Amino acid sequence: MSNPNTRSHxxxxxxxxxxxxxxxxxxxxxxxxxxxxxxxEPEILIKAAxxxxxxxxxxxxxxxxxxxxxxxxxxIEYEAKRQKAEDILKKDIVAQLVFxxxxxxxxxxxxxxxxxxxxxxDVILSSKFFVTKKDLDYFVRFFEAxxxxxx
Numbered sequence: 001m002s003n004p005n006t007r008s009h010x011x012x013x014x015x016x017x018x019x020x021x022x023x024x025x026x027x028x029x030x031x032x033x034x035x036x037x038x039x040x041e042p043e044i045l046i047k048a049a050x051x052x053x054x055x056x057x058x059x060x061x062x063x064x065x066x067x068x069x070x071x072x073x074x075x076i077e078y079e080a081k082r083q084k085a086e087d088i089l090k091k092d093i094v095a096q097l098v099f100x101x102x103x104x105x106x107x108x109x110x111x112x113x114x115x116x117x118x119x120x121x122d123v124i125l126s127s128k129f130f131v132t133k134k135d136l137d138y139f140v141r142f143f144e145a146x147x148x149x150x151x
Contacts (some may be wrong), residue, residue, distance in 0.1 A: 019055065020116070022048035027123045037124065037135040037142075045142045052117055059113035063151060070102060071146055077140050080133055082140025087132050094127045097136070103126050117146070 026040060026048050033039075056066070076096045079091060104118045130136060 036131050037129045038138040046057045049145030053146045057150045094130050
């Protein structure tokens, strides 16, 4: 006879993994394949943003807290657009993206409710995924979608 507590714990784990199907697809592809962020399908990015936006809303992450991070991302985008016509992102722009991990770590210390957002951002915010302005554009759009589904 099976232990009902074991079954419940197993179901919880299954439900948790089902909750983030698209987020997990993004993480898996970025870790497994040698691709940049813009190689991800827009449909998967949108679905992952929907999962995350709704989850962090349920975790009571305030809109202004998410917008503060978005403001930093838009500032980086602005700096990248000021570059000359070249399509390749400069190292300092990529570094600013990677340094957003520090912003998230500080936020997580104050707000325990950003665990799922931090989990995907810890993978995404790596210099190997941001080579061109298109990669940055996809990331900005991804974060805009998270914000939209959060509101």
